[in-house]
Amino acid sequence: MEFKLFDLSIVEYAFFVTSVLIILIGLYAALVKKTLIKIVIGLSILDAGINLLLISIGYLKAGTAPIFSPALVKNMPLTLENIKKLSEGMVDPVPQALVLTAIVIGFGVTAVALSLVIRLYRHHHTLNIDEIKNLKW
Amino acid sequence: MHEIIQITWGAIVSFILAFTVGITYMGLNRKITARIQNRIGPPWYQNFIDVIKLGSKQTSIHHGVMQHMGPAFIMVTSVMSLLIIPILNQNRFFPNLNFHGDLVFLLYIMVFGPLGMALGAGQTGNPNSAIGVTRGLSQMAGFEIPWVMALVALMIQYKTTSIVDLMNIQVETGKWLMFSSPFAFLAALLAMLGMFRYAPFDIVGAPQELASGPMSENGGKYLFVMMSAGSVFAFAKLTLYVDLFMGGANNLIILVVKTFSLYLFPMLYGIVSPRYRTEQSVRYFWGWPSLFGLLAILHAMFF
Amino acid sequence: MVGSPVLFIAIPLLAAFLIPLLGFVWKESVRILPGLVLLYLLYLSLTLMEQVVHTGTIVEVIAGWAPPWGINLVFSPLTGLLTTLMILMGFIIWIYSYRFKNIDFQEAVKYFILLLMLITGSVGIVLTGDIFNQFVFIEITSISAYALTAFYKGRDSAEASFKYLMIGSLSSMFLLLAIALIYSQLGTLNMADIAAKAHLMKPEFKILALIFFITGLGIEAEIFPLNGWAPDAYAQAPGPIGAAFSGIVVKAGVYAMIRVMFTLFDVAGTHQFLIVIGIITLIIAEMSAVRQEHLKRMLAYSSIGQMGLVIVAFGIGTEEGVFAALFLMLNHAIIKSLLFLSGSYLVYHSTGKYISEVDGIARNLPITSFLFALGSIAIVGMPPFAGFWSKWSMLTAAAHSNLILIIGLVLSVSLIELVYYFRVLNRIYFFPKKKEVVVKKPTINALLAMGLLGLLILIIGFYPDSVTGYLHAASQSLLDKGKYIHDVLSTGQLLLP
Amino acid sequence: MIYILFSILLGGAILTFLANKISGLLRDTFFLLTMLGATLIFYTQLHIGGLVNFSIGSFNLEWGVNSFSWYFSLIVLGLGTLAAFYALSYMKGKENLGFFYFSFLISILSMLGIVMSHDLISFFIFWEMMTWSSYFMVIYSGKNVQKNGINYILFSAFGAYAMLTAIALVYANIHSLSIVEMISNYGQFSPALQTWIPILFLMAFSVKAAMMPLHVWAPGAYSDSPMAYTSVFSGALSKMGIYGMILIFVTMISHLPDDTWFREVFAWLGAITAIMGTLWAIAQDDARKLLAYSSVAQLGYIITGVAIGTDLAMLSALFLAALHALFKGTLFMAVGAVERQTGTVKFSEVTGLIRKMPWTFIASLLAIIALAGIPPLGGFVGKWMLYESLINSNHYILVIAIFFASTSAFLYCYKFLFGFFLGQEEKEWAHVKEAPALMVVPMLLMAGFLVILGTFPGILLKPADTAMQTLGFAPTEGHLWSMSVLFNAWGDQVLLRPLVYAIAGIFLFFLIILTVKGWKNTRYVTTKDISSSGEVPLEHENLTFSVNFYQPFLRAVGPVMKHRMITWYREFGAGMETIFDFTRRIYTGNGQTYAIYVMVFLVIILLLQNTIFG
Known part of the structure; x- marks a missing residue:
């Protein structure tokens, strides 16, 4: 199963372009915006962009869900080439598994980030990251 | 045993000789300076009288052991240098210790005396003597440089460090070292001024200022020993110069003539010159005399 | 087979989840359980290490899926060594923080869960053979590290943790990008498989993936431009956790980076790149450590510098170089943890952890300051102690591949190191003690932990042969790429029906 | 047998450290027992040539005693035992003595180890142990610890790391660490290595032997460590530097094709150290600093002797090394005695102790005479041999430089005696x-x-001669010296026995005359009763002359002494500190800037990827 990346139709290019765009927006927000909340939001946008990129790798034109449902198998003998023939039309399941864990991790990190932001605000009474600089040099 | 008697006998005779000649030179010095300053001045044997008077006086106080050891140290220097330096060439006179020590040993023995005197002076507690000692040692560090350069130049040129060999070379070649290594002689001569501590470099015992510096607290028997040691040492130094640069003397009369003519130089130079401060004298010795010394070494290296 | 490598991950996670439940039943169990778990794992890792050094790598297949497809754990001499080191450090840190600074029951539960998670994460990074699995373990370690840095309710710890989180999420972004690139090209996530098929990838994509990996893992391994977060995180974390960071977490980061650069993408210029980056990290970190006023921040910079030294040693690339790097890592873990542990007691009383407040404390804390002195003399590389042997093997490795400049740089930097360590030592022993300073006596188990580390330093110092055997095996297993691929993939054929 | 020796010393050190907790007496007995035990075993059991080797960390270390190392151990153990007795009473009132005795014994152990190690690794290990055990001594008193202590450890570490590089280079080329092997195939090294290895080794040794550019730590370290240890510090420890230098000069430099410039540079460096050391010694008011600078100067002589390298020069260097240990040890002990009795060591504060501490005075008088090199004592023999060797190997200007250094040495010799003992x-x-x-x-x-x-002098010249034979020199017994006669290459000779008898005879003769004459009616009078230009000073008037003692001489040599080496090192240090402070600023503390650093790093690597990854 040879996986091709760059001789895809226009639609698949759309996925890559949009995910890279979302990553850049997220980066912009995280690196340039001064308020902490915006940085955290930027980071979660970043995560979303990467997840989109991961998903789009497994994309197959008009591919079906990668489940050997009884309707699809219709009691065919489970030989090697049958499986191969059936899976031609299916979308690649592995990136989807990766994205699931990535989303959970992203969620965890954002939760910790927000709790830290709350505590920083309680101490510094400001959300501007430039003022939170006592640990320096 | 025979050899020890020989040396002690020789030592006593050369001591008496050096003592009398030295004292007369001192006396003549006072006579000549007086004459030049157009006054009569004391008789030439005045120093004999002083020395004998000091010897016979009774000293009532002393400041401790070191004050006794000080003059003893000076006496060691003068007598040892007298024994090391051959008085007449081709050892016509007593050989004493001529063959036992060499120039480097002599250099160090000549330095031993002032240090010993300084210790004695220090014990007396007199501030003048301490100041005098510091000046004396600084000046010594000054004039040692040209003196050593001259000696090293001689050593290099004739590949020997013993005085007897140097003297024999002059006798054989017939040429005095004064002419064959002129720069060495010049450097040594200028260094001699420092050794004798006459006028230009007499800040050490400056009478008006320090009441004769290191010797200021010593009277009576201490001064007696110091003066006699001084005169013997003067004689020894003069014979050394004669041996090194004027081919030594084959009999005592020539020795006296040569040494006195050499002695005239520091005496006369002293009469006409002012007194240098210590750092001036140190700088002086590291100026021209050291230059002559360097020339002497270069001369010795290449000829 | 006493137990399989998977226990290294399963047991601690299980224990981490059991702690809060057992907490209700019996209060003390919260503190005892982690110790038991770590002790068993230490025993397990030592026996497995013995077995691995003699027979060969153990490859643990999980859930029956053969390596190219399923996740597998690789217990090779190299990973075995690192795991033993980490668990040993974890165990000692557990002893140290048993009665840790009178934190009450609630915080103790949180503390021990996070500590166990931290150790499992780093062990997981080292053991796993699958890059996405490694990413997950990195995230576990990072999140527990964020929480541990912010353990104290103070203002600065929140700031330090937030900075760590920001840079950490950037690193996870780069890792995911790299994984996406590799998966799209080669269709596999298994390290051995990637290593085998790396030549199939298009060259420019291969280098792009490598660069993303370097940046992502570089943040974990604290190389120069990416280690801004490290000094703050080390300084603000509680004492034992600072030791855990420098002893365990950084090692996992450096291992991951080296695994990627040496086995996955064996590209031409990696050795020179490693040397250059290592040297820059070493110099910048050591130079900024000299002028520090805070003790723990100084220790943080010094541990970054030591990591730079390890990277330079890896950069040498010969078998001797890798041996020296692993020896440096081993020594650094032991000595730096001792310094952090004893350091935290020395500055316990001063709110700002200032070095100036540590004057003349030797009279009150004789043992702790003696151990701190032992640690600093060892880290500087004075002969009879452990540090000397690793520095010496590094110098001979550099001399063999005649990199004279490196020898000169490394030694002049260790001169700088010597200055600031001895300045602190002079303060501890010879400056007059300020009256109003009230000093907290270390608890018995804290002294036991520090004593154990001091003993280890002396043992390795006076008898280095005890560890050089394992180190040689580990360095061979790192450099021998073919054997790694063969070991992992061969287990695959066996299982396929 | 060597194991027993080292285990005694190590065990003894630890026992003394622990015994300190129990009782002072136990500690002192352990200390003495260890010291005497070690000396006894060394001189009775250890036969020359016995080799012992064992392996540690895949290197085999080899220890053994040859007559060259036996000569140096003579210095270490001889001075060490005497200093041990001295330390027992010097350190009586001071606190944490266990620490002092521990480092004392460890430094003796490490010095023996250096002298007995035949391979580079154990040489380096003992060298470092010597460094940090003597470092403990320097910071023992707790005074200006940051300045002098850090100074000392930094310089010695610099030297040690230079040596470590050299050892690594040697190991990389010949895969063996034994010194004999290094020397035997020293010829095969590439020319660059052939010059660099001796230079690196000599850097380490010249730090320890306090040679000119690297001597800055010496005055501070010598004056801060307790006087009991300083006599060993300057007497024996600096000789380890000389030991190394002799090893390098004899074995490596002589193989170098054009070794003349190498020797000239070091000879001149030794001479300059001698001159500057002496000049600085004259200007000091603190006795410890004076002696510290004077030992820097004395070591300068020895370095010149070693650098010249003819057999007479080497013999004089070895002889002077042992002699320096003797008279410097005595002088530092004398200063320690004065410090203990009066509490201060400054010349301007202490005066006139001759009648109260006569024995100390006699010891320091003899030591000073030896230091100045004046005939009746041993110093002259060493100096004489040094001058003759310089003249014979036609280094004429060098002779003048060395002679100037030794004549101006008389100045600080007198200052030391006058400052403490003579005067009011x-x-x-x-x-x-x-x-x-x-x-x-x-x-x-x-x-x-x-x-x-x-x-x-034959007593000491005999072992020195056998030591030189192991280094490959021809036996010098016959033609350079015999029991009490010295020869030089040109056939001149100095018969010491008659000369010294003559000196003693004359001295006693005149001393007796002076004391006996008028013995009955002269009485001792205090120094207040003097005739300073006529009027007698009052009791409370203080006439001691000791402030800026050699002002005129110092004014004469002023320009030479204006720029001191230490100011250059301080400026260099300050410059480094500002650079460090600047690099520290990179970590601005703002989380976002760190993130930007990450992105900048990524961009740079992307741009340079072809260059980096080929």
Whole structure:
């Protein structure tokens, strides 16, 4: 199963372009915006962009869900080439598994980030990251 | 045993000789300076009288052991240098210790005396003597440089460090070292001024200022020993110069003539010159005399 | 087979989840359980290490899926060594923080869960053979590290943790990008498989993936431009956790980076790149450590510098170089943890952890300051102690591949190191003690932990042969790429029906 | 047998450290037992040539005693035992003595180890142990610890790391660490290596031997460590530097094709160290600093002797090394005795102790005479041989430089004696009593040994000669010296015995005359009763002359002494500190800037990827 990346139709290019765009927006927000909340939001946008990129790798034109449902198998003998023939039309399941864990991790990190932001605000009474600089040099 | 008697006998005779000649030179010095300053001045044997008077006086106080050891140290220097330096060439006179020590040993023995005197002076507690000692040692560090350069130049040129060999070379070649290594002689001569501590470099015992510096607290028997040691040492130094640069003397009369003519130089130079401060004298010795010394070494290296 | 490598991950996670439940039943169990778990794992890792050094790598297949497809754990001499080191450090840190600074029951539960998670994460990074699995373990370690840095309710710890989180999420972004690139090209996530098929990838994509990996893992391994977060995180974390960071977490980061650069993408210029980056990290970190006023921040910079030294040693690339790097890592873990542990007691009383407040404390804390002195003399590389042997093997490795400049740089930097360590030592022993300073006596188990580390330093110092055997095996297993691929993939054929 | 020796010393050190917790007496007995035990075993059991080797960390270390190392151990153990007796009474009132004795014994152990190690690794290990055990001594007193302590450890570490690089290079080329092997195939090294390895080694040794550019730590370290240890510090420890230098000069430099410039540079560096050391010694008011600079100067002589390298020069260097240990040890002990009895060591504060501490005075008088190199004592023999060797190997200007250094040495010699013992006797020091016997006996022993060496130098020249034979020199017994006669290459000779007898005879003769004459009616009078230009000073008037003692001389040599080396090092240090402070600023503390650093790093690597990854 040879996986091709760059001789895809226009639609698949759309996925890559949009995910890279979302990553850049997220980066912009995280690196340039001064308020902490915006940085955290930027980071979660970043995560979303990467997840989109991961998903789009497994994309197959008009591919079906990668489940050997009884309707699809219709009691065919489970030989090697049958499986191969059936899976031609299916979308690649592995990136989807990766994205699931990535989303959970992203969620965890954002939760910790927000709790830290709350505590920083309680101490510094400001959300501007430039003022939170006592640990320096 | 025979050899020890020989040396002690020789030592006593050369001591008496050096003592009398030295004292007369001192006396003549006072006579000549007086004459030049157009006054009569004391008789030439005045120093004999002083020395004998000091010897016979009774000293009532002393400041401790070191004050006794000080003059003893000076006496060691003068007598040892007298024994090391051959008085007449081709050892016509007593050989004493001529063959036992060499120039480097002599250099160090000549330095031993002032240090010993300084210790004695220090014990007396007199501030003048301490100041005098510091000046004396600084000046010594000054004039040692040209003196050593001259000696090293001689050593290099004739590949020997013993005085007897140097003297024999002059006798054989017939040429005095004064002419064959002129720069060495010049450097040594200028260094001699420092050794004798006459006028230009007499800040050490400056009478008006320090009441004769290191010797200021010593009277009576201490001064007696110091003066006699001084005169013997003067004689020894003069014979050394004669041996090194004027081919030594084959009999005592020539020795006296040569040494006195050499002695005239520091005496006369002293009469006409002012007194240098210590750092001036140190700088002086590291100026021209050291230059002559360097020339002497270069001369010795290449000829 | 006493137990399989998977226990290294399963047991601690299980224990981490059991702690809060057992907490209700019996209060003390919260503190005892982690110790038991770590002790068993230490025993397990030592026996497995013995077995691995003699027979060969153990490859643990999980859930029956053969390596190219399923996740597998690789217990090779190299990973075995690192795991033993980490668990040993974890165990000692557990002893140290048993009665840790009178934190009450609630915080103790949180503390021990996070500590166990931290150790499992780093062990997981080292053991796993699958890059996405490694990413997950990195995230576990990072999140527990964020929480541990912010353990104290103070203002600065929140700031330090937030900075760590920001840079950490950037690193996870780069890792995911790299994984996406590799998966799209080669269709596999298994390290051995990637290593085998790396030549199939298009060259420019291969280098792009490598660069993303370097940046992502570089943040974990604290190389120069990416280690801004490290000094703050080390300084603000509680004492034992600072030791855990420098002893365990950084090692996992450096291992991951080296695994990627040496086995996955064996590209031409990696050795020179490693040397250059290592040297820059070493110099910048050591130079900024000299002028520090805070003790723990100084220790943080010094541990970054030591990591730079390890990277330079890896950069040498010969078998001797890798041996020296692993020896440096081993020594650094032991000595730096001792310094952090004893350091935290020395500055316990001063709110700002200032070095100036540590004057003349030797009279009150004789043992702790003696151990701190032992640690600093060892880290500087004075002969009879452990540090000397690793520095010496590094110098001979550099001399063999005649990199004279490196020898000169490394030694002049260790001169700088010597200055600031001895300045602190002079303060501890010879400056007059300020009256109003009230000093907290270390608890018995804290002294036991520090004593154990001091003993280890002396043992390795006076008898280095005890560890050089394992180190040689580990360095061979790192450099021998073919054997790694063969070991992992061969287990695959066996299982396929 | 060597194991037993080292285990005694190590075990003894640890036992003394622990015994300190129990009782002072136990600690002192352990300390003495270890020291005496080690010396006894060394000189009775250890036969020359016995080799012992064992392996640690895949290197085989080899220890053994040859006559060259036996000569140096003579210095280490001889001075060490005497200093041990001295330390027992010097350190009586001081605190944490266990720490002091521990480092004392460890430094003795490491010095023996250096001298006995035949391979580079154990040489380096003992070298470092010597460094940090003597570092403990420097910071023991706790005074200006940050300045002098850090200075000392930094310089020695710099030297040690230079040596470590050299050892690594040697190991990389010949895969073996034994010194003999290094020397035997020293020829095969590439020319660049052939020059660099000796230079690196000599850097380490010249730090320890306090040669000119790297001597800056010496005055601070010598004056801060307790006087009991300083005599070992400057007497024996600096000789380890000389030991290494001799090893390098004899084995490596002589193989170098054009070794003349190498020797000239080091000879001149030694001479300049001698001159500058002496000039600085003259200007010091603190006795410890004066002696520290004077040992830097004395080491300068020895370095010149070693650098010249002819057999007479090497013999004089070895002889002077042992002699320096003797008289410097005595002088530092004398300063320690004065410090203990009066509490201060400054010349401007202490004066007139001769009548109160006569034995200390005699010991330091003899040591000073030996230091100045004046005939009746041993110093002259060493100096004479050095001058003759310089003249014979036609280094003429060097002779003048060395001679200038030794003549101006008389100045600080007199300053030391006058400062402490002579001059006015003040009331405030009237209460001072002689130092306890345990302190005075070692001093007098060493001074006595100097006197014996004056007339019979053969005692020490014999082991020095056998030591040189192991280094490959021809035996010099016959034609350079015999029991009490010195020869030089041109056939001149100095018969010491008659000369010294003559000196002693004349001295005693005149001394007796002076004391006996008028013995009955002369009485002792205090120094207040003097005839300073006529009027008698009053009791309270203080006439001591000791402030800026050699002002005129110092004014004369002023320009030479203006720029001191230490100011250059301080400016360099300050410059480095500002650079460090600047690099520290990179970590601005703002989380976002760190993130930007990450992105900048990524961009740079992306741009340079072809260059980096080929």
